Amino acid sequence: MKRKTVIRVYGPVPSRRLGYSLGVDILPFKTCTLDCVYCQLGPTTNLTAERKKFMDCLPILEQIRDSIDSKKRIDYITFSGSGEPTLNTELKKCIRHIKSFTDIPVAVLTNATLLGRASVRKALIEADLVVPSLDAAEQSVFEKTNRPHPSLRIKEIILGLEKFREIFKGKIWLEVMLVKGFNDSPEHVKKLKEAVEKICPDKVQLNTVVRPPAEETARPLNREELESICRQWGDLCEVIADFKKLRQKVLSIDITSEVLAMVRRRPVTLDDLSVSLGKHKNEIIKHLNALLDDKKIKTREHKGNTYYEPV
Ligand code: SF4
Secondary structure, eight states: OOOOOOEEEEEEEEETTEEEEEEEOOOOEEEESOOOOTTOSOSSEEEOOOOOOSOOHHHHHHHHHHHTTTTOOOOOEEEESSBGGGTTHHHHHHHHHHHOOOOOOOOEEOOTTTTTTTHHHHTTTTTTTEEEOOOOSHHHHHHHHHOOTTTOOOOHHHHHHHHHHHOEEEEEEEEEEEEEETTOOOOHHHHHHHHHHHHHOOOEEEEEEOOOOSSOOOBOOOOOHHHHHHHOOTTEEEEEEHHHHSSSSOOOOHHHHHHHHHHHHHHHHHHHHHHHHHHHHHHHHHHHHHHHHHEEEEEEEEEEEEEEEEE
């Protein structure tokens, strides 16, 4: 039986931080070590800290090669997507293979929760840029904000980040997401700053909740609050929150249902869905992959385009 085509590589999509970024998703939707209150992908359906081969890297590498062959501008090949990429034990192999056929730099967006493990630090060692996130410096704040797998301890994660800094030759841009009433008390922000100083990243990027979060209670800091913290944190720190998104009228929709409804009306492409729903392609693709995994939709190739249609 022919395997269904699941798109694991999307873009390149323009990204404020990474230029034109080719996204690579190596996990089933939504597999993560955390269930952050602010997650724009919605609740974590597979909360796990067990690393395994979630999917083979070879078909993904083929999709990456195809994208490179298309001659579109790609500034970074970026592992991100439906959850925490370091959970997939194929990550190291994927990065190594990519390095064998292209000079395009490789970035990995990670929540850093598994960096306490030497095997995970080694898996990331050949990347050019690692963008870890760290939202808490205390276990109680970690549990409230990131709702981790019960085995995870924030102290070990911070120590893992410090150890990774010692061995990693590439750049580390540490992202800190501040959520009103969760991790933004002055005492906690001070502790976070101390942790950041120990980690010594190349940049610290402050963010807040500007996209629709998993929980309505996850609210943003305002620009002044974020900029004030940024000034206290020094020259390496910058605010990356896109406050324009907050001003945009956010449609309260269940994106997966909307995607399914559109697919049921007529065969559609990723571009069609992105334009019609007013959502970024890399957000839509995660919902498409979830529907493909659930066998609610299937793909059909037609004149070089991939169409989605109901099963
Ligand atoms: S780590 Fe990222 S993908 Fe996982 S729950 Fe948090 S925001 Fe979502």
